[in-house]
Amino acid sequence: MSDLLTKVREGLRPPAAAGSGAGSGRWLVPVVWLAIGLALLAFPFYLETFWLRTGLLAMAAAIGAIGLNMLSGSTGQLSLGHAFFLAMGAYGYCVLAGDPDGPATGLGLPPLLAVVLAVLLTGVAGGLFSPIAGRLRGAYLGIATLALIFIGQHVLFNAHDLTGGFNGRVVPRLEVFGFVFDAERIVVAGVPFQAMEKLWYVGLVLLLGCVLFARGVLRGRPGRAMNAIRDHQIAAGVMGVPVARYRGMVFVISSMYAGLAGVLLALVFERTVPTYFSIVLSLEYLAMIVIGGLGSVGGAVLGATFVSMTPLILTRYSEALPLVTAPGTGGGFAPGEVSRFLYGGAVVAAVLFLPGGLARLPAAWRARQRARRPAGEAGPDTQRNEEVPR
Amino acid sequence: MNSKRRGLPAVAVAAATAVALTLTACSGKAEDDGGGGSGGSGDTASEGDELVTGPGVGDDTITVGALTDMTAAYATLGASVTQGQQLYVKEANAAGGVCERDLELVVRDHAYDAGQAGTFYAELEPDVIGFSQFIGSPYVAAAKDSIDANQTTVIAQAWTASLLGSEYIHMIGTTYDIETINAIDFLMNEKGLSEGDSIGHVYFEGDYGENALEGAEYAAEQVGLTVVGQAIKPTDEDMTAQVTALARDGVSAIIVSAGPRQAASVAGVAAAAGLGVPIVGNNSAFAPQLLATEAAPALLGEFYIAAPSLPIGSDESAPATLAEAYTAEFPDAVLDMGVVAGYGAMELFTEALRGACDAGDLSREGVAAAFGELNAYDNGFGVVNDFSAPDAPSSLESYILKPDAEAPGGLVVEAEGFVSDLAEGFPRG
Numbered sequence: 001m002s003d004l005l006t007k008v009r010e011g012l013r014p015p016a017a018a019g020s021g022a023g024s025g026r027w028l029v030p031v032v033w034l035a036i037g038l039a040l041l042a043f044p045f046y047l048e049t050f051w052l053r054t055g056l057l058a059m060a061a062a063i064g065a066i067g068l069n070m071l072s073g074s075t076g077q078l079s080l081g082h083a084f085f086l087a088m089g090a091y092g093y094c095v096l097a098g099d100p101d102g103p104a105t106g107l108g109l110p111p112l113l114a115v116v117l118a119v120l121l122t123g124v125a126g127g128l129f130s131p132i133a134g135r136l137r138g139a140y141l142g143i144a145t146l147a148l149i150f151i152g153q154h155v156l157f158n159a160h161d162l163t164g165g166f167n168g169r170v171v172p173r174l175e176v177f178g179f180v181f182d183a184e185r186i187v188v189a190g191v192p193f194q195a196m197e198k199l200w201y202v203g204l205v206l207l208l209g210c211v212l213f214a215r216g217v218l219r220g221r222p223g224r225a226m227n228a229i230r231d232h233q234i235a236a237g238v239m240g241v242p243v244a245r246y247r248g249m250v251f252v253i254s255s256m257y258a259g260l261a262g263v264l265l266a267l268v269f270e271r272t273v274p275t276y277f278s279i280v281l282s283l284e285y286l287a288m289i290v291i292g293g294l295g296s297v298g299g300a301v302l303g304a305t306f307v308s309m310t311p312l313i314l315t316r317y318s319e320a321l322p323l324v325t326a327p328g329t330g331g332g333f334a335p336g337e338v339s340r341f342l343y344g345g346a347v348v349a350a351v352l353f354l355p356g357g358l359a360r361l362p363a364a365w366r367a368r369q370r371a372r373r374p375a376g377e378a379g380p381d382t383q384r385n386e387e388v389p390r
Numbered sequence: 391m392n393s394k395r396r397g398l399p400a401v402a403v404a405a406a407t408a409v410a411l412t413l414t415a416c417s418g419k420a421e422d423d424g425g426g427g428s429g430g431s432g433d434t435a436s437e438g439d440e441l442v443t444g445p446g447v448g449d450d451t452i453t454v455g456a457l458t459d460m461t462a463a464y465a466t467l468g469a470s471v472t473q474g475q476q477l478y479v480k481e482a483n484a485a486g487g488v489c490e491r492d493l494e495l496v497v498r499d500h501a502y503d504a505g506q507a508g509t510f511y512a513e514l515e516p517d518v519i520g521f522s523q524f525i526g527s528p529y530v531a532a533a534k535d536s537i538d539a540n541q542t543t544v545i546a547q548a549w550t551a552s553l554l555g556s557e558y559i560h561m562i563g564t565t566y567d568i569e570t571i572n573a574i575d576f577l578m579n580e581k582g583l584s585e586g587d588s589i590g591h592v593y594f595e596g597d598y599g600e601n602a603l604e605g606a607e608y609a610a611e612q613v614g615l616t617v618v619g620q621a622i623k624p625t626d627e628d629m630t631a632q633v634t635a636l637a638r639d640g641v642s643a644i645i646v647s648a649g650p651r652q653a654a655s656v657a658g659v660a661a662a663a664g665l666g667v668p669i670v671g672n673n674s675a676f677a678p679q680l681l682a683t684e685a686a687p688a689l690l691g692e693f694y695i696a697a698p699s700l701p702i703g704s705d706e707s708a709p710a711t712l713a714e715a716y717t718a719e720f721p722d723a724v725l726d727m728g729v730v731a732g733y734g735a736m737e738l739f740t741e742a743l744r745g746a747c748d749a750g751d752l753s754r755e756g757v758a759a760a761f762g763e764l765n766a767y768d769n770g771f772g773v774v775n776d777f778s779a780p781d782a783p784s785s786l787e788s789y790i791l792k793p794d795a796e797a798p799g800g801l802v803v804e805a806e807g808f809v810s811d812l813a814e815g816f817p818r819g
Contacts, residue, residue, distance in 0.1 A: 050513035057505050157595045166596035167528045167552055183539065196512070269504050271532035276504040312509055315499055337461055 040204060044197040045189065052196040053268060054312050059203040060264040061304035063210045065288040066297055067257020072286070073294035074218060075250045076230030078138055080282045081129075081145030084152040085122050085255040087277035089262025090171075091156070091163055092118035094272055097172040104169045105161050111175045115263050122259025123252050130248030137233065149279050156274035168273035171266045174202065181267070199267055206264060207301075210257060214297045217253070226250060227295070284308075291346045293357025302358040306346070311339035441489070444753030446519030451494045452487075452743060452752075454479075454736075455518035457510055459525045462502035463624060466677065468525055470728025471547055471735070472497055474712075475522055477719050478736035488740055489747035495522070495736075502526055508533065515542060520757055522739040523732065527553055527597055534559070541754040543742070543761060545735045549673070549698065549783075550597045551604075554818070557780040558758055562734055563698025563773060565783045566598055566672055567605030568813045570645060572788035573670040573696040574609040575810030577643045581668045581692075588616035590636035592629065592656055593647040595621050602647035602672055609812050622648060629655035637665045644669045650677035653693075654685035661688035670790075673697040678726055678800035681793060694804055695791040700772040702730050703797030708770025713798050725799040730771060737769050738777075772807050786813045 044052060064086055071077050097114035098106020109117070126133075132144050156163045163169060174181040181198045191197075217223055228236035229243055237243050266272050284307055292303020350357050354364065446453040456475060458468040479493045487493060496518065498510035507529035514521075515536065520543035524530050527548040530537075537544055537558050544559050551565040564572070577583040591606050593599030603619060610617045618639045620632040633656055636644060644660065644667060646653045653675035660669065669692060676695045680686065700706055702713050702725050709730065716729055723729075745760030746752050765778040775784035790805035 048513075049516075050509060053509045053512050057509070166600070167531050183536070265505075269508055269532060270535070271504075271528065273504050273528040273532070275502070275528070308505070311501065311503075312506060315506070315510070316513065340461075 044200045045191045049196050052200055054309055056199055056203045056268045058305045058308045059207045060261045061308040062207055062301040064258050064261030065285055065300040065304040066210055066214045067254040068285050069289045069300040071250050071254035073289055075226040078142035079145045080142050081148035082258050082285045083277045083281035084148040085258035086262035087152050088122045088125055089118050089259030090266035090272045092121045093263045093266055094169050094171055104164045118263050119256050119259045123256040126252040126255030130251050133251035134244035134248035168271050171270050174267055211297055287343055287347050291350050291357055293359030296359040299357045299359030307343055310342055314339045442751045442753050447752050450491055452491045453494045453518045455514040455521040456495055456497045456523035457500055458523055459502040460499045464525050467728045470726050471523055471732030473720050474729040474732025475736040477716055478733050482740055488743045522736050523547055541758055543757050550601045552597050555781055560777055563785055564788055566602040568786050569672055569696045569788050570602040570605035571609045571813045572810045575812055576790050583643050585614040587642040588618055590618045590641035590644040592620045592632050595623055599647045612812055627651050630659050633659040643667050646671040646675045648675055650680055654680045657688040657693050658685040668692040670694045673727055678724055681795050681800050689793045696788045697791050701791050701801035702799035703801055734769055
């Protein structure tokens with residue numbers, strides 16, 4: 001598989017660079033990544049709170065989507081219970097780090113420890129569900145996980161001591177080695193840093209860690225086993241892949257990703273509310289990975305960014321957009337409706353025209369460019385898409 | 391290939407980071423004078439005498455924020471409230487504005503979503519003097535720290551007691567607990583409910599229904615009634631099971647702290663089952679559209695609504711003028727309680743701005759102080775409000791309304807505004 005990937009990449013290199021020896025044409029890739037990385041690091045110095053919050057929501061969504069993509073995209077298991085694990089991470093952190101003297105139950109643990117334990121807790125919850133996750137396949141698992149959403153919503157609304165009920169509970173501030181990520185202003189290079197500026201870097205570190213870990217898993221032996229299960233579970237079993245164990249394991253990893261995403265979301269929200277963690281949220285995560293590209297880490301990040309930022313940006317700039325009307329002026333569509341149409345349309349478009357999602361866009365474009373050149377130089381068959389489950 | 395890529399940028403990253411950091415000197419976010427956190431006061435407008443201004447106040451405009459929901463659970467309410475506010479802003483600007491400035495209403499639809507509500511609050515907060523509308527009590531509660539720290543005055547479109555206690559968050563009228571107590575008082579005095587009877591209470595899970603239930607349980611304990619609670623979810627629309635259970639328990643009245651659809655279902659099922667008991671809903675349990683459904687005959691029977699102000703269909707001058715102006719401005723829109731709530735909130739906010747202007751302090755502190763002065767505010771909708779005590783609702787008064795197919799907005803007054811003795815004695819703490 002990795003040989004194949006290397007070959008694909010060799011084939012996709014622009015012909016000019018391909019002629020001049022290995023490595024010399026690669027300078028573009030690290031430079032682009034470097035520029036993106038620097039921009040991400042510099043954002044808190046330039047962007048207003050709106051954009052930082054939006055970006056942080058996208059980062060949290062990206063972490064959750066990577067987890068779901070490992071489960072659904074790479075292993076072919078449908079889960080509608082992602083919102084449950086997000087809620088578990090968010091509320092788990094609140095309970096573990098919460099003020100013991102506050103209105104809701106809190107254990108008062110150090111916040112950093114609470115983050116780790118909250119993620120482990122969602123992992124345990126995923127583990128408890130894994131006997132089911134290991135046995136059921138594809139859509140059947142989706143139906144089973146639906147139960148988690150309803151149980152979760154019931155508990156969130158009614159376990160007042162634990163969750164604060166309908167109005168939710170306050171999220172304790174993150175504190176890492178004495179540095180508190182609160183709203184207090186500290187001035188860095190002339191720019192005042194408040195909660196979102198500080199959290200931005202936490203989000204970046206967590207997202208980077210999650211991306212690297214997921215790539216490590218997907219590109220290694222476990223990733224190949226997962227893809228084998230997705231493509232043909234009997235063949236995978238015959239080749240010695242313990243199918244049920246793998247399915248259970250991926251479910252646990254995916255729920256831990258959701259848990260971490262939930263913690264980050266809670267830190268951004270500053271108050272967790274049960275209405276957020278509904279079935280709609282699970283569906284949004286599925287939309288993210290389909291739009292972004294099933295089975296690819298970059299795709300999950302792209303899809304999460306698209307789905308989580310679209311409604312916010314549309315609403316903010318509704319005055320300037322055609323067809324979209326500012327709230328309350330009547331006629332046309334409200335921005336919230338338009339964003340639903342937009343990513344509904346994006347899901348359909350991705351399924352019909354771009355089976356690999358946004359992540360395949362550059363490759364598809366390059367393939368088209370090459371197809372215009374004289375035949376004979378064409379690389380490997382990029383129409384065949386290994387990353388889409390049957 | 392990995393090894394090559396890895397080695398390359400290490401030094402470059404460090405160097406470029408340093409460059410990026412020095413570049414931030416040009417950032418628009420950088421502070422000029424290091425005078426951080428003063429809340430932006432100190433700009434003075436040359437209007438003869440010195441007027442202190444703050445965020446949201448320019449030379450010609452005063453910007454007010456509105457965080458609404460026009461796509462999700464509260465879409466109907468949000469649309470009415472927002473249009474009511476836009477109508478008031480238009481009228482006020484036509485009449486010369488406030489403090490020689492035009493009002494500008496910036497509306498954001500947060501779709502009742504935690505991510506969007508907080509984000510739009512964060513977006514608008516630095517540029518507005520306050521919020522004349524904030525739908526969604528959980529999100530108001532989430533923003534409470536920031537509201538208190540930045541002294542941003544907010545009028546929340548919610549009537550739940552959980553938001554009481556901040557001098558910057560205001561709600562207009564009674565909270566649901568008091569409203570329910572008044573409703574029970576009405577049932578005892580006018581509908582023959584007496585000690586020893588039991589009443590059914592169909593309520594939403596969540597702060598609206600649970601707050602109402604608190605009121606019902608308090609009133610029941612005081613006068614010797616039994617409350618039979620039926621918790622429902624906003625997605626439950628068929629109330630057959632609940633009403634059947636209440637009928638089996640032999641209730642003498644039903645209180646509905648839910649949405650219009652649930653109220654209509656309760657009334658319809660009760661009528662069909664021959665359960666002839668009076669039904670009272672909170673103000674959110676009615677929408678004029680219901681009178682065009684097959685539940686209409688049941689609703690026109692023994693069905694009442696407790697509300698914090700006169701209905702828009704009243705023939706008093708303020709509601710009648712508003713109804714006429716609103717219909718002229720938005721011919722297709724529905725006249726409901728949201729119009730009164732929105733228009734009233736904007737009028738109240740503007741009143742506070744005028745007070746702040748007269749005091750020469752159009753900063754956020756000035757607006758908050760002006761709100762504190764409004765201890766007998768009457769906007770012509772039948773209730774006198776007191777905004778000087780953060781721990782108490784602005785009024786304890788309720789009107790009892792009755793559906794009427796002929797009236798604009800579908801409601802007419804059944805019992806004039808009153809405060810029950812029970813409500814006076816309700817402990818707040």
